[in-house]
Amino acid sequence: MNDAKNSEGNAGVDAPVRFDTKIAVLLRDDLETWQRLNVTAFLVSGLGTSSPEVVGEPYEDADGTPYLPMFRQPVLVFEGGKEMVTAAHERAVRRGLGVAVFTSDLFGTGNDVANRAAVAAVGRDRLDLVGIAVYGGRNAVDKVLKGARMHS
Numbered sequence: 001m002n003d004a005k006n007s008e009g010n011a012g013v014d015a016p017v018r019f020d021t022k023i024a025v026l027l028r029d030d031l032e033t034w035q036r037l038n039v040t041a042f043l044v045s046g047l048g049t050s051s052p053e054v055v056g057e058p059y060e061d062a063d064g065t066p067y068l069p070m071f072r073q074p075v076l077v078f079e080g081g082k083e084m085v086t087a088a089h090e091r092a093v094r095r096g097l098g099v100a101v102f103t104s105d106l107f108g109t110g111n112d113v114a115n116r117a118a119v120a121a122v123g124r125d126r127l128d129l130v131g132i133a134v135y136g137g138r139n140a141v142d143k144v145l146k147g148a149r150m151h152s
Contacts, residue, residue, distance in 0.1 A: 017073075019073045019138065020137065020138055021054070021073070021135065021136060021137060021138060021141075022073075022076065022134075022135070022136070022137070022138045022141040022142070023044070023047060023054060023071060023073060023074070023075045023076065023133070023134075023135050024075070024076045024077075024078060024133070024134050024135075024141050024144075024145055025039075025040050025043050025044065025075060025076070025077045025078065025131060025132070025133045025134075026078045026079070026080060026084070026085055026088050026131060026132050026133075026134070026145060026148055027039060027040065027077065027078070027079050027080075027085075027130070027131045027151060028079070028080070028081065028082055028085050028129070028130045028131060029079040029080060029081055030081075030082070031130060031131075035107070035130070036151075039102045039130055039131040040075075040077060040131070042100075042102055042106075043100045043101075043102055043131055043132065043133035044071075044075055044100070044133055045100075046100040046133070047071070047098065047100065047133060047135050048071070050098055051098055051135050053072075054071050054072060054073065054135065055069050055070070055071060055072065056069050056070060056071065056072040057069055076150070077150070077151040078145055078148035078149060078150055078151055079148065079149060079150075079151045079152075080147065080148040080149065082129075084147060084148055085129045085130070085131065085132060086129055088132060088134070088144050088145055088148065089101065089127070089129055089132050091143065091144045091146075092132065092134045092136075092144045093124070095136070095140050095143075095144065097134050097135065097136035097140060097141065097144065098134065098135040098136060099132055099133070099134055100132065100133040101119065101127060101129060101131075101132055102129070102130055102131045102132070103118065103119060103122070103127050103128050103129055103130065104128040104129075104130050105118040105119075105121075105122070105128065106118055106119075107130075
């Protein structure tokens, strides 16, 4: 799927790009700075494996040093209250969008197995969400995040 085009419909190196899809993170507005950074990093880490089309080609500097590939498009970070995060999660799940979740319980776990067990122990409607990442069509993601404000 070619989801990035310039005004002529061609992907160009310096051309402005408008993506048909959106990657967005919604964080609860009561998190500490270190928590916001940690939650964002964890949430977006799942997107590249579940939606490989979001990952670009590997990088290389002028000396030929290789670097890992990154997302092909920006990640927009939003914030809102607990109720907003919960409502956005419900809308994203209902729309069938790709969603990653981070619950308050994950601040007390120390590894992936414990993280998954903490999420699995709680029903979807009772998750104490502190953040979600959403990937999908631009308009659908916009509707999921309705009312959220850009993180400042």
